[in-house]
Amino acid sequence: MSGLPRSSTSSAHIKTNLPPQELLHDLCSRFVLNVPEEDQESFERILFLVENAYWFYEDNSVEKDPSLKSLTLKEFTSLLFNNCDVLRPYVPHIDDIFKDFTSYKVKVPVTGAIILDETFERCILVKGWKGTSWSFPRGKKNKDEEDHACAVREVLEETGFDVSNLLSKDEYIEMMFGQQRVRLYIIPGVKDDTAFAPLTKKEISEIAWHRLDELRPLNDDVIARGITGIKLYMVAPFLASLKSWISKHQPTVAPKPDRRLKGKCAWKAKNSSLGSSSNVTVECQSSKLIVECESSKPGSDANNKGHPGSSFRNFRFDTVAITRAMEAGFAS
Structure with a gap:
């Protein structure tokens, strides 16, 4: 994966290892796929699910396994999209999807x-x-x-x-x-x-x-x-x-x-x-303390038609692919 190389096995005990594919598959199935259908109807809702998976990873997985690297939400989102069969087709648009989500969150x-x-x-x-x-x-x-x-x-x-x-x-x-x-x-x-x-x-x-x-x-x-x-x-x-x-x-x-x-x-x-x-x-x-507080930055126009992310306003998952992915997970 470009920009996010996997750590070598020699550094297994250093806190720089990315989550293994098995863990990412489990997080994707648990937090993204196994949810009510209405939560899969837009990328905004999907990214909220991904965010839930991210916090579970940070709060539980990283604490239990000291070798795992603590990630930013964007890094985790990129990893999950690259390692989840249902999300992988949208990897080319990951930057636009994440920008749309950031814009949506500030509203x-x-x-x-x-x-x-x-x-x-x-x-x-x-x-x-x-x-x-x-x-x-x-x-x-x-x-x-x-x-x-x-x-x-x-x-x-x-x-x-x-x-x-x-x-x-x-x-x-x-x-x-x-x-x-x-x-x-x-x-x-x-x-x-x-x-x-x-x-x-x-x-x-x-x-x-x-x-x-x-x-x-x-x-x-x-x-x-x-x-x-x-x-x-x-x-x-x-x-x-x-x-x-x-x-x-x-x-x-x-x-x-x-x-x-x-x-x-x-x-x-x-x-x-x-x-x-x-x-x-x-x-x-x-x-x-000198406290650095967050500034208010109004998000970009969610109706902006100038980038690929705007084409996902009425996005729906291919539920057939989801069912197959879940069945494959249960069979393995």
């Missing part, structure tokens, strides 16, 4: 939560596993999923905290980022000794209480920087509306002017940059 609505402490002075932010990006816990909606249900699911996955009994469907801040709608429900009055820990592996590396007055942007740049040096993108745009909401509501516990509550770490994965398993540590380094 999928996102929901999450702004979790406030009892004094309304601090909020919970999460830091991604790769890079140093901080944000409110949030994520993309599944097909036909309601906004509040998505928020509950994503917050639970990223923090381990169930907000279902605290969430009010009418208390939220909503903004548009390019073509993507982001809705964050306000969850007030959460105790700062609440236990937090993500349920998903290798997605969140740190959860921390941050003081809201330290998150205020210093200027109107596209990427705003808080007074502690933390860069804010997916946080800063919500702060003015959040401040307005707080001014109209009474906190559970009145703030004490003579006792300034500090930001503190709620959960942190040890050596997350090395990809080790998650462990809780008590150090809080958020005040020392």
Whole structure:
């Protein structure tokens, strides 16, 4: 495969081996082929299935076999297409298919939560596993999923905290980022000794209480920087509306002017940059970090007719080929 040479057998114990064909076949059958037919009707849906296979590979396969290389989603997608009989005919268009998927993803609505402490002075932010990006816990909606249900699911996955009994469907801040709608429900009055820990592996590396007055942007740049040096993108745009909401509501516990509550770490994965398993540590380094936050880049026009990927808008799998592939897998 061009650009992705397979490691030699002499490096079997080095963490650079690509997944073997048998594993790729298993992931393709489990996550792409053995799904309801409606999920195979477009490449957007198929790439979401591939993404599920990718996270299973990263979270389970790589952890169980230290020799396997950790891949980017694009690298994994290319490998799966090249090694899956049903997907292989579309390899020549893989770049366009992936671009279409990236463009589609930035239009999928996102929901999450702004979790406030009892004094309304601090909020919970999460830091991604790769890079140093901080944000409110949030994520993309599944097909036909309601906004509040998505928020509950994503917050639970990223923090381990169930907000279902605290969430009010009418208390939220909503903004548009390019073509993507982001809705964050306000969850007030959460105790700062609440236990937090993500349920998903290798997605969140740190959860921390941050003081809201330290998150205020210093200027109107596209990427705003808080007074502690933390860069804010997916946080800063919500702060003015959040401040307005707080001014109209009474906190559970009145703030004490003579006792300034500090930001503190709620959960942190040890050596997350090395990809080790998650462990809780008590150090809080958020005040020392320069946080690179993700920028909003509106996706390319999904209706652009100028590349091969646009011809897959009404794509459908050849179900006969799928059936044969599955039967061959069962027979082997």
